[in-house]
Amino acid sequence: MPSKPAAPIxxxxxxxxxxxxxxxxxxxxxxxxxxxxxxxxxxxxxxxxLIAIHTHPGIDATRLSAVIAFDRxxxxxxxxxxxxxxxxxxKPAPEDKRIKLLYLTKSGAAILREIIPAVERAQARILEPxxxxxxxxxxxxxxxxxxxxxxxxxxxxxxxxxLEHLGKAG
Amino acid sequence: MPSKPAAPIxxxxxxxxxxxxxxxxxxxxxxxxxxxxxxxxxxxxxxxxLIAIHTHPGIDATRLSAVIAFDRxxxxxxxxxxxxxxxxxxKPAPEDKRIKLLYLTKSGAAILREIIPAVERAQARILEPxxxxxxxxxxxxxxxxxxxxxxxxxxxxxxxxxLEHLGKAG
DNA sequence: CCTAGATCGTCAGTATACTGTCAATCAACA
DNA sequence: TGTTGATTGACAGTATACTGACGATCTAGG
Numbered sequence: 001m002p003s004k005p006a007a008p009i010x011x012x013x014x015x016x017x018x019x020x021x022x023x024x025x026x027x028x029x030x031x032x033x034x035x036x037x038x039x040x041x042x043x044x045x046x047x048x049x050l051i052a053i054h055t056h057p058g059i060d061a062t063r064l065s066a067v068i069a070f071d072r073x074x075x076x077x078x079x080x081x082x083x084x085x086x087x088x089x090x091k092p093a094p095e096d097k098r099i100k101l102l103y104l105t106k107s108g109a110a111i112l113r114e115i116i117p118a119v120e121r122a123q124a125r126i127l128e129p130x131x132x133x134x135x136x137x138x139x140x141x142x143x144x145x146x147x148x149x150x151x152x153x154x155x156x157x158x159x160x161x162x163l164e165h166l167g168k169a170g
Numbered sequence: 171m172p173s174k175p176a177a178p179i180x181x182x183x184x185x186x187x188x189x190x191x192x193x194x195x196x197x198x199x200x201x202x203x204x205x206x207x208x209x210x211x212x213x214x215x216x217x218x219x220l221i222a223i224h225t226h227p228g229i230d231a232t233r234l235s236a237v238i239a240f241d242r243x244x245x246x247x248x249x250x251x252x253x254x255x256x257x258x259x260x261k262p263a264p265e266d267k268r269i270k271l272l273y274l275t276k277s278g279a280a281i282l283r284e285i286i287p288a289v290e291r292a293q294a295r296i297l298e299p300x301x302x303x304x305x306x307x308x309x310x311x312x313x314x315x316x317x318x319x320x321x322x323x324x325x326x327x328x329x330x331x332x333l334e335h336l337g338k339a340g
Numbered sequence: 341c342c343t344a345g346a347t348c349g350t351c352a353g354t355a356t357a358c359t360g361t362c363a364a365t366c367a368a369c370a
Numbered sequence: 371t372g373t374t375g376a377t378t379g380a381c382a383g384t385a386t387a388c389t390g391a392c393g394a395t396c397t398a399g400g
Contacts, residue, residue, distance in 0.1 A: 009282060011225040011237060014218050015329070017289075018296045019199040021312045023214070024239060026196040027357075028316070028323045029189040030386095034358090044193070045386065048184050055181040062348060067181060069194060074387050076350065081385080098348040098395050112179060119187075126188045129318030130311065138311040141304055142191045146198070148299030153198045155388095159185070197387075200356095204388090215356065232378060244357050246380065251355080268365050268378040325358095 029126050036122035040115045041085070045070065047119060049078055050112050053088060053102045060099045066158035087111060199296050206292035210285045211255070215240065217289060219248055220282050223258055223272045230269045236328035257281060 014020050033044045042050070048068045053059060056067065061079060065072040079102070082088045087108035093099040104112070127135045150156045184190050203214045212220070218238045223229060226237065231249060235242040249272070252258045257278035263269040274282070297305045320326045 009221065009224055009286065011218075011222045011329075014221050014238070015327075016309070016313070017293045018309065018312070019203055019214055019293055020218065021309070021316050022192060022195045022199045022296075024316045024323065024327075025192045025312065025319075027239075027325075028319045029192045030357085031323050032319075033189055043385070044189055048181075048190065051179065051184050052181045054179055060348080068184070069197075071387055071389095072348090073350080073389085074385090077385075096348085096396070100349075116179065123187045123189055125322075126192075126319070127315070130315060134311055134314075137307060138315070139186070139188065139191070141300065141308040141311075142188070142195065143186070144304075145297070145300060145308070146191055146194045149195075149198045149202075149296070152295075153194065153201050155197075157194075159181075200387085213355065230378080241357055242379085243359085243381085244355090247355075266366070266378085270379075 025126075029122075032125050033119070033122045036118045036125065037115060040111060040118065042111065042115060045074075045078055046082055047115065049075070049082060050087060050104065050108055054104050054109065054112055057103050058101045060093070060101055064102065065155060069153065069155050069157040071155055082108070195296075199292075202295050203289070203292045206288045206295065207285060210281060210288065212281070212285060215244075215248055216252055217285065219245070219252060220257060220274065220278055224274050224279065224282055227273050228271045230263070230271055234272065235325060239323065239325050239327040241325055252278070 030044055033047075037047075048070070049064065052064055052067050056064075059067065061075055062072055064070075064079075065075045070078070079088065079090070083090060085107075086105055089103050089105055090100040091103065093101050127138070130138065200214055203217075207217075218240070219234065222234055222237050226234075229237065231245055232242055234240075234249075235245045240248070249258065249260070253260060255277075256275055259273050259275055260270040261273065263271050297308070300308065
């Protein structure tokens, strides 16, 4: 069997590249999320941060970045915006002057309850074009791939480790 | 059968959401791309733009955005940076004063040839944690999903339409 | 106690992304 | 032909992302 000839340099190779396809899907997912949630003035990132703070009240920014695998620098401005919207508040930690603890406000807890159905509609719409069996297959492979590539990203997910400071079981 | 109880609001729901997983995979993919290609000072977006211009010499910015499904506004600065690096040049179109035609320079064509192996390594590394069969399954579903969701993104892919102006078969 | 190293939040700089708008230009039609 | 409407590139404004650095602070070791 002769070796494959070198592929010509064309845009078609890009269309079939995983990196390109993941970029497109991310953009599509954000677009659908924003459409379903346009009544709430919350971005996907802000939503994830709110959920994480709700799950782990009193978490600090660095640990929050590990829990949702977002960049620590980026998270700073995300937190500022959530605070400006009065969805969270920051309290200094008495035992460590470097740290500011994050809590949901009543507004934050309320909007979280209200936005959930819209978020679920968005997540469903993203996979809607596939058959139910295909959706399960895709999600299974995706969860696997993200997990196995965890260390390849700048901010690996540290769902367990990050919570030890809270004195709660991981 | 009793209806499912409402899921509690926790971060675990986010970990299993397609939107979150696609975001993570996009970040992982970019990270791997930049690592493999760090010798070349090219981002994934800049690479895709170069390939597209190489495939369709004399394309204009608006059509380029349709060919790679990138935002037209964003593409402006991408083009500026590629021009600053002397990888592309822009020539005014004689028959339409609004349009600037895009062409690769010799530098641009050269770096494209050189970077290809690194890009292919990156794309391979993204899927490496999966078994070969799983890779094929995932990519098949991903291509399908991106295609079927094409209209959901702000900038749908218009690979064929965009090229009519060039007088070449799509 | 005191210093070396680690960590925290923050900032500057760069690069995607998207929304909306604008002037210049072009195309189509009355 | 003259005006309307669409298109093009550009811009302002906002929001992620990542790199690298910084002062303030904490921790460990001597």
